[in-house]
Amino acid sequence: MNEDCKTIREELALTGGEAESESAREHVFSCSDCTRFAEALGKVEFELKALSGHDVSDEVVAKLLARKELGVNPRRTRWRVPAAALATAASVVLAVSLLLNRGHESFEREGDELDYREPNKNEESPPPRLEPEDEDRFDAAAGVSPPSPPSAGVFAPEDKRQDLSKEKLAQLEGELQEEKKDSLLDAGRFAARRPIPTGHRDPVYPDAARSARVQGTVILEVTVDRQGNVTDARVVESIPLLDQAAVEAVREWKYEPLETDAPRVFRVPVTFQLPSPDGEGLSLLEERAQVDGLRFVEPRGYWANTYLPGDPMRRRLERRPERTMGAIPALHETARPASLPFDPSSTSALSLFVHADRSGITSKSRLLVQVGIRASDHHGRRRPPMNVGVVLHLPENVSLSDASAVTSLVQSLASSREAGDRFRVITTGAGAKEIPPEEFSYGPLSVRLREWLEEPASSSPSLFEALASTLARVHAGDDPAMPLGTSVVLVVSGRSLDSELDRLLHMVQESAVGGVSVSAVGFGPASGEASLEKLALSGQGRRYDLGRAEDAPGVVDRELTSASRAVARALRLRIQLAEGVRLVGVLGSEPLSARAAARVRAEERSIDLRLSRNLGIEADRGRDEDGIQIVIPTFYAGDAHSILLDVVADGPGPIAEVTARYKDLVQLDNTVARANLSLPRSETAPGPLEATVAKDYLGFRVSEALRAAAESLDQGDPARSIRCLEAVRSLLARVGPSDSDLRRDVALLDGYLEWVPRFSAPRERDYLVSSLLYASSLKRLSPTTAS
């Protein structure tokens, strides 16, 4: 190792793998030892980021607390963040800053009883779940806790809350408890009887969140002292833009004095819900004209990716009307995304567009900036040989139709086999059985599959071990000369994965970074949609639902061609706003926490290095850039996607500069596309191009309204659900009665407005909720994926 290598490795070690100078980067990619070093570092770094918050070492916590002389008993050394806290980084960092900000006084007062893991150790432990006899007492607290108060707005005002009859609340709670037993929220909500609130302040809805239309529930862990004052509020489930407002509000809440000296610690959900989109119809136009009194967000850092290929819920919904809901039409089927008039490039994989909803401005104006990406239609490549492992996670008793669907899936795989393909199937459970590639042909498969499906599976097989072993084998057979995406593991599950989901997610994430993606196929009544979706997302794979045997060939075809349908990888969008242009929000997206951003970068770098090794596309990543950065791992042929930015420009002139840097899998090269937007001084009325930006925005609002309607209906509030739908409907009717896309949306909304009020039975209601959610997601899909 020469001096250069040493210096460069030290530099990489300092930054965690991001070489700062151009020469260092060049060196890393020309020196094979340093490349290996960078890969190992990337791997270690990825693992580090994956360590969860409770791995903060005792020493650091003890030292941190000691240094700040907070007077906390050092006995409280293990700093555990509840496993439920998804945004672990945010919560730990936030906890640190809360500790630091709060100063000495309150801590001294609380002394060593701060240990919130066991706040009640001197009194009898509270019931783990709400027992029937506790209902009365719980009622009183319910005014604070319903995840969604029945009236619009952030929180129901005091007087309205009192209007709610006790029965109604009990009923609401009962329903929620029954329907959402598994939800995180409830686990916290029913965990302990909480003190009775005597005063509370509504949170102030942050403007940034309002304009980005970020809403949801922040869960706080609140410490209340003997006098009933809130002495601490920590975020356990975070929504970055809303956390602070929630904490600020809750800190001013009051509770009845406690019966004991020990402080009480419990969880409080704080729900932020925007008023139904455009209650008055006109408000959209007013909102769009508003340029003052807005809060702006920094137009830099990493933001969440909003391009999601595939249509996970589709199959499930498509088959539901036949099976369960004869009467209700499949309204969701008429939902279409707003058309995006982007022409594909004939020479490169992606083309990039920037448009605004105005053709010119004369003064300070609020604008919608649309960043559009269009993939070329033709990938024109034969599908490469695929290396596929299928893990069958069968339920104890497989119904006849599920058995035939699973059989059909494996046999479709066998009949799609081409030269060079390596397919294998393995089952979970004790004595896991495997069909290796050399025996993967129709005859042996039929016999073995029938055996597997007929003999009852063991009662609680672990997916983890079978998946780990399959991943290892697929990794071993992963030919580094093949394009990324040709090695895939398909988890076919008819069981719930909840019990081992965390370790599964960690493993598939690691695997995806190492080049083997994991896709998920659910079948049967027990497969959990949400956990399969998480698995596929973490595994950078796709998500399918296997409803019937006829679905199987389609799933196999899409999975086998996914590698060849990808036209661009590691797409990094950078959006820089010109001087005098301020950002109100990126619609549907949000700034990523430091940890999430670090993960995005780790994934990006892994794709970068792999493609550099396999296809000779020079590695060029690892630097943060100025501006808004959005990383999309894979972009598929024929897809189009748009990102809408809500901005205020001081006047005419340059507005935004967009760069898309990606691995072009058509040209096998690093490609950079650039596009600029500048608005002239003019009062010309918006033309057709500008109208499509506005329509894109309206489509976004329709999607939001459908989702809000689904959530309200799910929470047992059809009236509110109807209000959401009516509001956006009246808006559309006002804005563009003559446009055919908008007319279709109006018809869609009318359909739901007709059917939602008719049903209150759980089965029909569930169906409508799924249908609304699906229609909402269809509105946001890439137009080509949806067709």
Add this chain to the structure above:
Amino acid sequence: VKGDAPDGEALASASETKQWLERAIGALPLPQREVLTLAAIESLPLAEVASILGIPVNTVKTYLRRARLRLVSSYERRTKVTT
């Protein structure tokens, strides 16, 4: 690879990486471990790490550099053994 028994070594590798890493972090000298935890796991800015620990930023950098170099070399030794 043939045969029905799951490949023990490979099976172990996925779940053991995390355990290995935890052990490896545990084996670091205390100052390095602290810096690594705050800077690399919790992604705090270096200046903040320095102020929390009450040490100069340059010292933070040195510890962080050493910690990562040790982890990488330990990682490389480990992969050599398993493969």
